[in-house]
Amino acid sequence: MNCAEFWNEMPELAAGGGLQNEHEHEHLKQCPQCAGLIEQQRRLASGLRIMAHDWRAVAAPPRVEANLIEAFRNQMTPAGPRLARMRMLPVFSLAAVAAAVLAVAVWVAPRRPVAPPAAHHAPAAQVELASLADDGSDDDGFIPLPNAERVGPNDDVHVVRMELPRSAMLVVGLDVSPERVSERVEAEVMLGPDGLARAVRFADEPGTY
């Protein structure tokens, strides 16, 4: 066994496991450098175990559990979702109108390909978590439109800039204050290869909706 073969087994050795076989013992007898290094690795592993032990007391604060229990009850109890749906009814109606406006705007607006400028990101709660299960791409600020097909990595897309009613933000889950719903806001709409809108990003700074 040479040094390279010996160190192929390093993670297990350093994690505190014993030497696997007689060849490894033999190698350490013949190679003081590897013997010295394995001793360093063992001390490091020992230090990491102490550090891990110290870490064990660290946990999320109790308010996280309280928030999650509340979220669980809202989601799971029969009354919760119904009440939530009733409360959300006007918002959904407005969002449906906004979606229609957005779709029409994409067709009637003059299409001007633009270089993607800096734009805000969706709030963390709005991050499309389905993408988290895959090896996701970088967040470029575009928010996928509900029910639109996902843009593939090799799809030919176009970005057009246009003005939209601020209420269009509701479609992608952004909060809009009621008094500003009728205002207009500049946005970039990503069109898929079939010309249909796939995602949108708004040029507004966060917090000014």
Add this chain to the structure above:
Amino acid sequence: MKAIRQETDEDLLIRLRRGDEAAFLALYRKRQAALYRFALQMSGSAGVAEDITQEVFLALLRGECGFNPERGSLSGYLFGIARKLALRQMERGRVDVPLESDAEDAALPELAVSDDTLADLTHREGIEALRRAVAALPRRYREVVVLCDLEEVDYADAAAALGCPIGTVRSRLHRARALLLEKLNKERPKPVGSFKPVRCAI
């Protein structure tokens, strides 16, 4: 006497999806601390770690992430979500830990021997130095050390969380430990002549 079978994460998840609050609570209490610590090590911010922990379980609650038991354990899967969320936060610049420097990859340490460089790792100062060294690792090495060495996640779950093959986990761990040794060696003042880098000749 009949042995009491410990419920697995997957058992708890099935009950959770049927609306069993106790199962959700049990799963949360079983996994939250490790996820929080992982997020804390990755982000360097308690606030961000708290948000990430909460978001991981909200995602599970909403059933939006498509957990597939055939692709790995729930634990590895939850760490994977926490990692993705931490990376997003890092991209947005909301974290305290510096992002990795590719230059560090090119400067991996040679095999080196020191008589007692790490002798004080069992002392408080040594552990503090080790903590700083872990925090200063490039992200891809820090995450594997935190998962495998500090949280004792097995290689298969770590591979699922990191989205890479098990062999990659092993090699990153190897490099990460070498980097830690190098950082600790640098930090410790050495008497002249007591340390001489050498290459193995056998």
